């Protein structure tokens with residue numbers, strides 16, 4: 001178990017920094033961050049790869065990130081940021097903000113990893129002001145049933161090597177079940193294999 005902890009704490013944040021830091025992700029980050037405004041909560045801040053893309057209308061960012069190493073790796077990006085960023089919490093499943101206190105929320109490739117994603121989306125809904133928006137890009141369940149079968153098969157392995165990341169979460173269904181209204185949702189294939197590179201990018205609204 002000790003080895004698992006070392007792998008998760010010392011290796012996975014570096015893996016995430018490199019894998020999620022691919023150039024190909026930058027246009028997606030730019031699009032997702034363009035609509036941010038006011039007080040923003042970023043779920044799964046990681047190594048701060050969204051920081052260069054925060055919109056001009058972003059007033060402050062409250063980062064929620066459990067991995068100390070991810071937070072440490074983000075230091076140069078935070079230092080170069082125009083927007084003030086604080087590490088406000090460690091767990092998206094329990095946010096340290098009062099009800100209706102946040103204007104927008106951001107999640108990039110994090111809904112796959114949070115263990116109780118239903119609880120985390122409930123928390124986002126709770127803290128967003130009515131009409132507040134969640135901006136996201138996430139990999140998840142592919143539309144094609146033959147790809148889905150592989151996603152279900154490979155999911156346990158993926159969870160072990162990628163810090164709890166699930167391959168087969170249905171992003172639209174999760175957001176709708178959490179009570180968000182879909183404003184924009186694009187589902188598309190990235191350049192990688194469909195089982196890991198079926199992307200959902202969009203904006204949902206808190207009622």
Ligand SMILES: C[S@@+](CC[C@H](N)C(=O)[O-])C[C@H]1O[C@@H](n2cnc3c(N)ncnc32)[C@H](O)[C@@H]1O
Nearest residue numbers: 020044045046049067091092108109110113114
């Ligand atoms: C695949 S990484 C994505 C990181 C970052 N959002 C990006 O786009 O580069 C998933 C992130 O979710 C974080 N995470 C895992 N469990 C979490 C939780 N319960 N609450 C918030 N973040 C969590 C991980 O530590 C990791 O930084």
